[in-house]
Amino acid sequence: MSERPVFPKDFLWGASTSAYQIEGGAEADGRAPSIWDSFCKLKGRVDNGESGDVACDHYHRMPEDVELMAALGLRAYRFSVSWPRVLPRGRGAPNEKGLDFYDRLIDRLLEKNIEPWLCLYHWDLPQALQDMGGWTVRDGAGWFADYAALCARRYGDRVKRWATFNEFSVFTLFGWAFGWGAPSIADRASHLKAIHHVNLAHGAGVDTLRALVPGASIGAVHSVQPMRPETDRPEDVEAAALFDEHWNRAFPDAQLLAHYPRRIAEAIEPYVQPGDMARIARPLDWFGLNHYAPVYGRRDDSLIWGFGFGSPPAGMKRTAIDWPYDPGCFRDTLIDLTRRYRLPIYVTENGYGTKAAEAPDAEGRVADPERLAYLQAYIAAMAEAKARGADVRGYFVWSLLDNFEWGGGYGTRFGIVHVDFKTQARTPKDSARWYADLIRGG
Numbered sequence: 001m002s003e004r005p006v007f008p009k010d011f012l013w014g015a016s017t018s019a020y021q022i023e024g025g026a027e028a029d030g031r032a033p034s035i036w037d038s039f040c041k042l043k044g045r046v047d048n049g050e051s052g053d054v055a056c057d058h059y060h061r062m063p064e065d066v067e068l069m070a071a072l073g074l075r076a077y078r079f080s081v082s083w084p085r086v087l088p089r090g091r092g093a094p095n096e097k098g099l100d101f102y103d104r105l106i107d108r109l110l111e112k113n114i115e116p117w118l119c120l121y122h123w124d125l126p127q128a129l130q131d132m133g134g135w136t137v138r139d140g141a142g143w144f145a146d147y148a149a150l151c152a153r154r155y156g157d158r159v160k161r162w163a164t165f166n167e168f169s170v171f172t173l174f175g176w177a178f179g180w181g182a183p184s185i186a187d188r189a190s191h192l193k194a195i196h197h198v199n200l201a202h203g204a205g206v207d208t209l210r211a212l213v214p215g216a217s218i219g220a221v222h223s224v225q226p227m228r229p230e231t232d233r234p235e236d237v238e239a240a241a242l243f244d245e246h247w248n249r250a251f252p253d254a255q256l257l258a259h260y261p262r263r264i265a266e267a268i269e270p271y272v273q274p275g276d277m278a279r280i281a282r283p284l285d286w287f288g289l290n291h292y293a294p295v296y297g298r299r300d301d302s303l304i305w306g307f308g309f310g311s312p313p314a315g316m317k318r319t320a321i322d323w324p325y326d327p328g329c330f331r332d333t334l335i336d337l338t339r340r341y342r343l344p345i346y347v348t349e350n351g352y353g354t355k356a357a358e359a360p361d362a363e364g365r366v367a368d369p370e371r372l373a374y375l376q377a378y379i380a381a382m383a384e385a386k387a388r389g390a391d392v393r394g395y396f397v398w399s400l401l402d403n404f405e406w407g408g409g410y411g412t413r414f415g416i417v418h419v420d421f422k423t424q425a426r427t428p429k430d431s432a433r434w435y436a437d438l439i440r441g442g
């Protein structure tokens, strides 16, 4: 596929990152630990015992990184604020130096005509709040609203695009049900409470932003990866149906249709108080879609809900990290979401991960033909979806930089810009050059 798909002039092209994955500066200027700092200290939980302590050192190299974005011609940049950097105890006294970092980032982006898209929560809950019960307590919604108010008052004069959370279902499932991510809990009641309280926090955050940021355009970022049963055995089909509710429906249905999907609704009832669904389902301006691949679900009794990850069909094309490669699924997802939730969609993440080193060659070129082909195919699929009625308005590649890939440490690279983690040198890969050309011509 070499022909370039055509998008309207105002289609928004950007890149996404998140605080814990790129900033480093874990103890700089008064930042306190998040649940991910704590998780990384647990033995054997992150590949090679790595952590986000230094990551891409973006906290100290931010001006250089904004120059890089400008050189690529990005029109928008989605980043997240580190809650424990601006509110080390999670609530109470703010950290002026931490707040100042995002002031400087936002000002530089605006100087370069790059629209800042601010996401309040990309998984790094302050450890101090986790120590008080974190998302398993209803107070979490109020803590989040206060944090949103701090950011809204500080940045709302310059930032108009706000997202409450990134991938609600992924961080609650991995952190509170599978136990494979921070805070490493695997308990049904804790998971259900976390789902409901995060939904309440989202609703409270939306109200806060709406009240404090004139002209705010507010959304939430969902991971939607259509669920397919590994086999047609009834136990796999039923397990995949419950997995689907958890991964793809528990948050967007609650927030946009004001109800939980059927199976979850029953289980979560003890934690839902009268009026809660109205508190959660606040009007939104856009739907943030993070999409990578369909997921194959199967019965797995070793996990608390009895569902787990199955294998894609033998022979199915996969990426270098074994994720299914299915641009048609991306196209169909965009069309289905437009019909289901009736909001403009921004693709807030999509990209290609590999475990290959992808180091610069003697001429300083980083060849990443597989990522480039993936982006071409997925962007072409997005054009097709748009032609078939999907209301998609923008695309943010994941990710600007190679970064800390959670449990995978630094071994998995998603960046269109290569990072040498020894020297912190940045080198745009071939995919970045291609993306820059696309933006210029788009």
Ligand code: IFM
Binding pocket: 018, 021, 167, 290, 349, 398, 405, 406, 414
């Ligand atoms: O790196 C993550 C990101 O933090 C959330 N979405 C998926 C990406 C790739 O795994």
